[in-house]
Amino acid sequence: MTGPGAGQGFEVDMADLQRCADQSMQQMITALDQALAAWPIDPVPMVEAPGTAAARDLLLAVQGLNGRLLDRQQRGRGATVETRQALLDIHALYQRADQQTGASYGR
Numbered sequence: 001m002t003g004p005g006a007g008q009g010f011e012v013d014m015a016d017l018q019r020c021a022d023q024s025m026q027q028m029i030t031a032l033d034q035a036l037a038a039w040p041i042d043p044v045p046m047v048e049a050p051g052t053a054a055a056r057d058l059l060l061a062v063q064g065l066n067g068r069l070l071d072r073q074q075r076g077r078g079a080t081v082e083t084r085q086a087l088l089d090i091h092a093l094y095q096r097a098d099q100q101t102g103a104s105y106g107r
Helices: 014-038 053-101
Strands: none
Touching: 014 053
16 A cells, blocks of 8 residues: 555545445446346235135245335345445545545545
């Protein structure tokens, strides 16, 4: 590491940080949005038809599992959005620090 504070901290590649937030993380969010938009809310509709208790229990289990998986997808999207925002905040922090100190901890 070279520059001010060499050996006392670390540097951040500002362009890579910005690219990760604006491209990679945004692409992940878009992919999750698409998956969630296509997610079947009721994958196996309940029908009033003759059947066994086991068949009904199976349908209820599938619907319950679908709900849990949907919840996990939604939480994953939320965590991805928060991670992207954290990267943007870190980028802004390093920009401010560089401007205030005249040092260059971000390259």
